[in-house]
Amino acid sequence: MTRIAGVASALPQHKYDQRVLLTALQKHWGPKLDNPVFVERLQARVGVETRYLALPIQEYYGLTWGAANNHWIEVAQDLGQKALCCALSRSGFSTGDLGAIFFVSVTGISSPSIDARLVNRMNLPVNIKRVPIFGLGCVAGAAGISRAADYVLAYPKQVAAVISVELCSLTLQREDISIANIISSGLFGDGAAAVLVSGAERTADGPEILATRSVFYPNSEHVMGWDISEKGFSIVLSREVPEVVQDHLASDVDAFLDEQGLSRTDIGAWVLHTGGPRVLEATATALELPEGALAASWECLRRTGNLSSASVLLVLEEVMTKRRPAPGTYSILAAMGPGFCSELVLLRW
Numbered sequence: 001m002t003r004i005a006g007v008a009s010a011l012p013q014h015k016y017d018q019r020v021l022l023t024a025l026q027k028h029w030g031p032k033l034d035n036p037v038f039v040e041r042l043q044a045r046v047g048v049e050t051r052y053l054a055l056p057i058q059e060y061y062g063l064t065w066g067a068a069n070n071h072w073i074e075v076a077q078d079l080g081q082k083a084l085c086c087a088l089s090r091s092g093f094s095t096g097d098l099g100a101i102f103f104v105s106v107t108g109i110s111s112p113s114i115d116a117r118l119v120n121r122m123n124l125p126v127n128i129k130r131v132p133i134f135g136l137g138c139v140a141g142a143a144g145i146s147r148a149a150d151y152v153l154a155y156p157k158q159v160a161a162v163i164s165v166e167l168c169s170l171t172l173q174r175e176d177i178s179i180a181n182i183i184s185s186g187l188f189g190d191g192a193a194a195v196l197v198s199g200a201e202r203t204a205d206g207p208e209i210l211a212t213r214s215v216f217y218p219n220s221e222h223v224m225g226w227d228i229s230e231k232g233f234s235i236v237l238s239r240e241v242p243e244v245v246q247d248h249l250a251s252d253v254d255a256f257l258d259e260q261g262l263s264r265t266d267i268g269a270w271v272l273h274t275g276g277p278r279v280l281e282a283t284a285t286a287l288e289l290p291e292g293a294l295a296a297s298w299e300c301l302r303r304t305g306n307l308s309s310a311s312v313l314l315v316l317e318e319v320m321t322k323r324r325p326a327p328g329t330y331s332i333l334a335a336m337g338p339g340f341c342s343e344l345v346l347l348r349w
Contacts, residue, residue: 002149004347005159005196005204006091007317010082011052011304012075012190018048024057025185029177042179043186047277047298048305051189054167060174065232068170072108076165077117079192084118084163087194091204095122099158100129100151104140104309106338107166107233114165138273139337140164140309141193145345146212148197156199165192166308171233180237187276189305193313206320207331207347213256217248220340241275242282244340250286253332256344262330269325269349270294273312273335274301296323311335325349 022043029039053060054075063071080103088094101124103115110117113132118124129151136143144162151160168188173181198204223240250264257263264287272283274297284294296318300311307314312335325331326349333345 001200001208002152003198003204003208004145004206004316005093005198005202006087006206007193007195007313007320008083008086008090009191009193009310009314009317010079010086011192012054012079014053014056015050016053016057017050018043018186021051021057022186028061028174039182042182045277046183046187046305047301048187048189049302051305052191053169054190055169060169060172065230068232069108072167072170073110073114075167076105076108076110076114076192077121080114080118080163080165080194081121083192083194084122084161087161087196091196091198093159093196093198095124097159098124098128098161099155100131100148100160102131102133102144102148102160102162104133104136104144104162104164105166106135106137106140106308107168107171109134115163118163135338136309137337138275138306138308138311139335139339139341139343141312142273142333142335142343142345143214144309145195145197145209145333146214146343148195149209149212149345152197152199156201158199159202160197162195162197163192164194164310164313166190166310168308171235173231173235180235184235184237187306189307191304191307191310191314193310193317195313195316207349210346210348211256211260212346213252213344214341215248215252215344216339216341217244220244221338223338223340242278245279245282245336246286249283249336249342252342253287253334253344256346260346264288266330267332268329269319269323269331271312271316271319271331271333271347272297274306274315276301276306309337
């Protein structure tokens with residue numbers, strides 16, 4: 001069977017308490033803020049205690065988009081390499097086993113892409129198939145696993161790597177005091193993760209990937225994404241996100257499971273993108289989940305914030321290394337993101 005053979009995260013060395021970051025933002029925005037207490041209340045609601053940043057906090061002042069993107073290129077290579085090396089070590093595979101590499105990110109751009117640079121840095125096979133994916137945002141970690149599973153289904157002797165690097169701090173619009181930017185400045189953090197997906201003819205002891213499903217919601221581009229200008233990436237974050245979750249997720253999950261002869265009551269573990277408190281609460285309500293079902297997601301949100309595409313991969317790592325379900329347990333790995341869309345993966349441990 002196609003399996004997840006290994007997963008690992010990599011976080012920047014610059015770790016900050018949420019209160020330190022809030023103080024820095026309040027100081028920077030200063031007189032622009034009509035109600036500093038309101039900002040404090042908004043950021044207190046995001047459920048984040050600590051975050052990791054690509055750069056020391058003092059280096060963000062005066063950073064241009066071009067300089068920020070150059071930092072993204074350098075840090076993305078460092079974190080991507082660390083995550084992939086750790087995932088390989090945990091899986092027992094080596095770089096020579098890799099037949100394909102899927103690189104996902106939405107917080108920077110590079111040509112040649114980061115996966116190409118990692119081929120050089122890590123001496124990966126020169127005939128490795130590279131698939132850089134940009135623009136899927138928070139859903140991309142789950143989508144990367146799905147596309148990697150498609151690949152090894154066609155090439156069952158091979159192993160595919162999914163690498164996600166998101167450096168959200170480098171996209172911060174420092175002059176923007178809109179509600180969306182204030183919330184995102186307290187919610188999103190930096191980090192990376194790598195997942196190895198092995199074909200049926202390779203030996204691995206991770207969960208089986210039984211099925212995948214992609215769902216696109218027409219005419220919902222306004223819900224989440226980026227506006228891009230000469231100042232860089234500006235967050236689009238509609239208050240409709242929890243509503244979209246409640247309107248669609250349960251029916252999508254039910255239809256997906258029904259195709260596999262299963263129902264929600266058969267699912268013993270949930271590996272869901274961290275989103276934010278309102279998204280996690282909407283998810284639990286929509287899916288009628290019992291207390292504690294999303295504990296891994298809440299814990300990752302508390303420790304690192306929302307890492308966009310990497311978040312669901314950190315939750316997967318949390319489950320695989322600290323909360324591993326009993327053999328035979330069915331699990332759903334899921335994320336939602338710009339499009340608006342969702343990606344579902346059915347696992348069996």
